[in-house]
Amino acid sequence: MKYLEEFSDPVLAGKLVEQIHATVTKPWAMMEVCGGQTHTIVRHGIDQLLPDGVEMIHGPGCPVCVTPLEVIDKALEIAAQPGVIFCSFGDMLRVPGSGRDLFRIKSEGGDVRVVYSPLDALRVAQQNPDKEVVFFGIGFETTAPPNAMTVYQAKKLGIPNFSLLVSHVRVPPAIEAIMQSPSCRVQGFLAAGHVCSVMGTSEYPELAERYGVPIVVTGFEPLDILAGILRTVSQLEKGEHVVENAYQRAVRDEGNPAAKAMLADVFETTDRAWRGIGMIPRSGWRLSERYREYDAEYRFQVRDIVAEESAVCRSGEVLQGLIKPHECSAFGTVCTPRNPLGATMVSSEGACAAYYLYRRLEAPAEAVTTGG
Template sequence: MKYLDEFQDPGLARRLLDEIRATVTRPWALMEVCGGQTHTIIRHGIDQLLPDNVELIHGPGCPVCVTPLEVIDKALEIAARPDVIFCSFGDMLRVPGSDRDLFQVRSRGGDVRVVYSPLDALKIAQQNPHRQVVFFGIGFETTAPPNAMTVHQARKLGIPNFSLLVSHVRVPPAIEAIMQSPSCRVQAFLAAGHVCSVMGIREYPELAERFRVPIVVTGFEPLDILEGIRRTVRQLERGEHTVDNAYPRAVRPEGNPAAQAMLADVFEVTDRAWRGIGTIPASGWRLSERYRDYDAEYRFSVEGLTTREPAACRSGEVLQGLLKPHECEAFGTTCTPRTPLGATMVSSEGACAAYYLYRRLGTPPTPQEASPVA
């Protein structure tokens, strides 16, 4: 790749769309797994350019969105402690807990800091040896290796005042849970290319065969998405269900062995709750026994918290692909990025945020919008 424009060429996009239209003979429902792919689709109007009988269902591929409410509340409880410096990426600060968010904790005196790498948090721990420093480690297989490496470094360097609040989840078990749902309409998947760049594709053939669904590994630029859709629709029309790597410039079948080795050393697979979905077996990681002293949940004993989801928030249905964001009664009215009811409106990869930013479908006009222009 020389230039980003190579993957946003309108002429090539038209040719891919023509091929898709020429291939499709009946209705198909495809799920893009990653929230980054959802934002590309909505921002560029790809779903509106496709034939009417090709539907894109937005999957639960936003790590901020699927972080369960109980973990958010644990983060808030830890961050409010006077001896703690709580470090997080910026998109977690406005995610609502049961009764507050990290911004509110900070406004009330909590030492909450935005960092750009878990290693930044480790450096803060070195600079503040008399305070506890906690990094909020969330995400899929893409962000898990650097978080694992940071814990490994903390142990190697003997930094005892650093810990990790872990909420890492894994994509393949989520695909399995989606396909086993009685309300599932998904007939194929666009798999997240950055996840596969770490983990490879070895877990996907068994899922494709068992559920008889094509799984196409796809990138994040408009032409990546269209090429992924083209390959997926071609398989569906032929009655095939294989794993196809449409992102070879970033994904090798074996993934990244060094990253996988770090994950195997620091983490162990565990059941994990997904916000709006529930607990999915073997769908996450936690720190292994060897690194248990660096587990913030263990260190701060944050158990037994009572959580309360807003009754008006329907983000769970959005995350399961049962509801488009603009079909929610609260969308764009009582739920906005500044006053979010759920994480899907806050996150930079959330489906609700994508619709709010790029396509305010079904939203009543503001008074300024409704007024005639003089």
């Protein structure tokens, strides 16, 4: 249980909380980028232990949540085609598209399979040469290297019936987009440690300097989060804005050179739409020209599919940190994990799911009465 029990010690947590209270003299608002960090904060009540006026803003770091509606619809269109085996991680199957989800496709006879690695999907392609096998490749920089490796292997082994539906996004451009928003209240960031374990920290100093915000690379256990908050408020109180690595047991400044080399070979940067947020320039990856034959959007001719977001679901505002989940009138009533309006209620890293699991009683009273 290394790095689990040690980093959940309540005595040490109490000491960190005391240090935070002793440091803070004024209100501050900081954003944890990663959805995994959001769940730790909400589950353990970390934000409720902070001094009055110190606010944690939940960021868009949930890969399932930010996958745009049009990409979900592309996945549904491909998965419904005869002769296709559509492979995905399990948390994507209940993400709603414009009218259905992957579970519905499966119930209607589509061959939709849950896998635990993109390489599992590649093996399915090897075992079913008469079928087209598609893997739904989503996520941030953390999941991109294994997806890139799988495409690399498909090309190297000459497996023609495998393709990747790509919806990869990058964190630094998202931070920039958040800071450029007129409604931005963020004064500091807890950066996602697993992303930085791949990419390193080289992209963050420029952002910290340009926007005058401290960026602290942080892990995911309670003590990680509290230590990251302490470092962030310490910088804010001193008027500093530098990048600090508070997750040195996993993150090096240079990141993972082998993973970065694989990404540079297989992918190229592109503009990417984020669900509920919109288009962010150069915020995503797509397969490079060398690997374009493995791009499911081209292979199945679904590039032109467009979709409109739900007018009822406010997940976009949640992802931008403009509202907390319980401030949405649909939360916990017409929108639940069983019947979600948006991906933030489905994903294991979604902020709405975290509030439903750990703070569902904070739903607005009028929403509770109208929702039965």
